[in-house]
Amino acid sequence: VPAAWQRPYLNVFKHFRVEEWKRSAREGDVAALTDARLKGTVYRIRGSVPASSYLQLPRTGTQSLGLAGRYLYLLFRPMPRKHFVVHLDVATEENQVVRISFSNLFKEFKSTATWLQFPFVCGAAKGSTADRAARTSRRGLVGAAPADVRWTCLVLDLHSILSLYLNRRYGHLKSVKLCSNLLVKNLCTSDLVFDPGVTFSEAQQADLACRGVAPMPREMAFPVPKGEKWHDLYDYIRFPSEGSKLPYDSIQKSCLGPVAVSEDPVQQLPQPVTLTKAVRDRLSLIHQITSPKAVSASWRR
Numbered sequence: 001v002p003a004a005w006q007r008p009y010l011n012v013f014k015h016f017r018v019e020e021w022k023r024s025a026r027e028g029d030v031a032a033l034t035d036a037r038l039k040g041t042v043y044r045i046r047g048s049v050p051a052s053s054y055l056q057l058p059r060t061g062t063q064s065l066g067l068a069g070r071y072l073y074l075l076f077r078p079m080p081r082k083h084f085v086v087h088l089d090v091a092t093e094e095n096q097v098v099r100i101s102f103s104n105l106f107k108e109f110k111s112t113a114t115w116l117q118f119p120f121v122c123g124a125a126k127g128s129t130a131d132r133a134a135r136t137s138r139r140g141l142v143g144a145a146p147a148d149v150r151w152t153c154l155v156l157d158l159h160s161i162l163s164l165y166l167n168r169r170y171g172h173l174k175s176v177k178l179c180s181n182l183l184v185k186n187l188c189t190s191d192l193v194f195d196p197g198v199t200f201s202e203a204q205q206a207d208l209a210c211r212g213v214a215p216m217p218r219e220m221a222f223p224v225p226k227g228e229k230w231h232d233l234y235d236y237i238r239f240p241s242e243g244s245k246l247p248y249d250s251i252q253k254s255c256l257g258p259v260a261v262s263e264d265p266v267q268q269l270p271q272p273v274t275l276t277k278a279v280r281d282r283l284s285l286i287h288q289i290t291s292p293k294a295v296s297a298s299w300r301r
Helices: 129-136 158-166 200-205 277-288 292-300
Strands: 009-011 025-027 029-035 040-046 054-057 071-078 085-092 097-103 115-119 152-157 170-179 182-190 193-195 213-215 235-239
Touching: 040 054, 040 170, 071 193, 085 158, 097 158, 115 158, 152 158, 158 170, 170 182, 200 213
Parallel strands: 097 115, 152 235, 193 213
Antiparallel strands: 009 182, 025 054, 029 040, 040 182, 054 170, 071 152, 071 182, 085 097, 085 170
């Protein structure tokens, strides 16, 4: 359970005062700039080699963020026609450190007892050629981000990721490393599920609080012009999806067709991608073998 200072959510960039670069580190071409669409400060991280340009929290590898919120929210936009990499170091309840990485450079899911690598499939603007291709081919957008890639709210359920893929119990988030090429608005941790497409009044009317769902805090929200809908402008990806009991082999928005308008906005959340045989095989191994050493040896074969 997160400490009181981390509830109901923690604005990571604000709390650790990223702009001062005292409790965070930057390397290469990292700059703060004003984004016209978001009407606020974002951090641009760019470079030809992801490992050479990055924003890192905390400042050194010997420190730990110590954030216990179940969900990590990353508000970001991959740079068009570029690749990016994100590394998250998390600790299990047994204090084993596991790295969770995702990138549009990765072609397939890979895993060991201490490292999970997920391909990230970038979304395109609704109705665009790239968007239509993605709806018909799950692999349509693997690789460099499309020219019209959108701002994305990525919600990572760290508890479920460790449980599903490694049969481990989540302890806390130790560090975050955001590598080129991307724009980042903020990071947030919480035990609550925030749905950015739901307004405060809609949340009250639907009594979503009893289901652990809340509207996105204003300081973390993307702006929505009057008359527009959030999901028409931005992407929302929850990974793994709500209620998922099986691991999946990539992180991406659902490529299903438009969802009919519902009285319950939460039912419009993206669904998981198709499960591949490779991941089914890994799931079988996970349930059979719980020793980290044994798991690593089995997956190397």
